[in-house]
Amino acid sequence: MRISVPATSANLGPGFDCLGLAVSLKNQVVIRPSKFHSVSLKGEGANNPALKDNNMFISIFNDFYHNLSNKKRFFRFEFFNEIPLSRGLGSSSAVIVSAIASAYAIEGIELERDKLLNLALAYESHPDNITPAVMGGFNVATVQDNEVKYINKHMPRSLKAVIVVPNRPISTQLSRKTLPFKYSKEDTVFNISHSSLLTAAFMSENWEMLKYASQDMVHQKYRMKHMPELFDVQKTALKNGALMSTLSGSGSTLFSIAYNQEANKLEQALKAKFPHFRVFTLDFDNQGVKIEI
Template identity: 35%
Template sequence: MSVPGAAPRTVHVRVPATSANLGPGFDTLGLALSVYDELAVTSLAPGELEIEVAGTGADEIPRDASHLVVRTIRYCYEAVGRPVPGLRIVAHNGIPHGKGMGSSGAAVAAGVLAAKGLLEGEAELSDTDMLRLATELEGHPDNVAPALFGGLTIAWDENGVPQHKKLLVHRGVAPVVFVPDRTMSTSTARSVLDAAVSREDAVFNVSRSALLIAALTQSPDLLLSATEDKLHQERRGEAMPETFALVRALRSRGFAAVVSGAGPSVLVLADGPGRRVAAAEVVAEIGGGAWQPLMLAVDFKGGTVRTSPEAAALEAKTEVLS
């Protein structure tokens, strides 16, 4: 059933995984990675709700109004003063859940992009609007910014308004994420952090964050030094000792390894495909098969939304995989 007086509209949304912090860039830096959630979202009559999910973590995802994409779409409609339609959502999730790869940020970004597409011709959502709305829901812009815009993003707050700058990553940077079976909630990972840091540690991280921008955009050979951190990773290691042990083991062998987001996955920013393969060999040797390597690329495009009959193809794909 369509919204009275209006034809139903279907939009197709695709959003990348992300890795936040990247070592020293706590709550500031984020990188979009080539693993994706895809959704077909259709407007229905008010009050109707249909949700189909396949792929990673499908059994754990709610099929009611608590679904994060649904909550985000409704939030966006209310923000621009438009009546909220009913929704049909058909999703195929590729981003691992609870593994430090930005799954919740991707869901929020997907909801914002879906709202943008469904509202086309009625209300406009600018890039600034989308980042603000996504940050209000997610709490921090470091994951939602790269999910929305792609590449390497620097996020900051200016007079209460989240801002971002997108940078292109040097073609020599080759990411690999090592994903364990266990999960870690962001709230748990944040709860172990100190409320204050020393001036020495703050200066250390400022210098490494600045160096990391140069390493990722111009000089990948500097990545090992540039990913050093004294603010959060060691403390988080208390809650996920296996993750921190792997980070230390990889770094001792010269690999730029960091906790991916809030963990428990480990991100290696290799300075070339050969070094990425070498990192995977080390993890296979010392990890006892407990870590799944994801050989990824940096996603430069970010989230996309389009109104297209091709969205129906996603429904067919989901039905096959269900």
């Protein structure tokens, strides 16, 4: 069995903990019957032995598999990771979603995506990453009565994602600690209005509105202070064709959207100015989690 889950970019500026979308960078896991437990890891994290020994995927998979089956079986897990670790691209959400979905698939139990999403919520309380990981596309999501309530929209082929991955992470735990304990009414209203406008822009495909709607007063400026060059990355992106440019999740990745015809120019401008960072262009992913048996 092969399972793949896309990378995600969450928050999207003002949509703190509620807006997110999926891009075509994927983590894949191949699971095979085996006479004994074994693990192989290629791609991102392959040089980190701790990821094999303390593997979150296997821990979650085993929890669900043992609850679903009375059998004692061994598997070989082959991980092919494209999603950078600890860079704000949803690598943890990809692990959670793929582990749960594969446990059900191996037992031949149909698992609806809505149920998968709510099972994943127990491991990731913020729905802005797990929802696009499961559903693909652009998503507006919130949690009510321990269930994810969401609206999903496919992203068009006329747009590309341009990603800048710095050479070091920003700790999610540390970055959350730097956020203010209280916000002014003005900043709160600013973000409510801009996240509403950003959602409307995505749903109506009014892409020219993204630059205005994606502004934020709640989290980006506080988090980006841990890596001040990100302000320059964002400014450079907006000057070179980006329709919007926002911190991806809690960082340190910067995520931008551009029209197809502008994406290469934007990528080259960012590569020229920030040669020590990884810069690449991606399509958007509208499939979400995918299982092949």
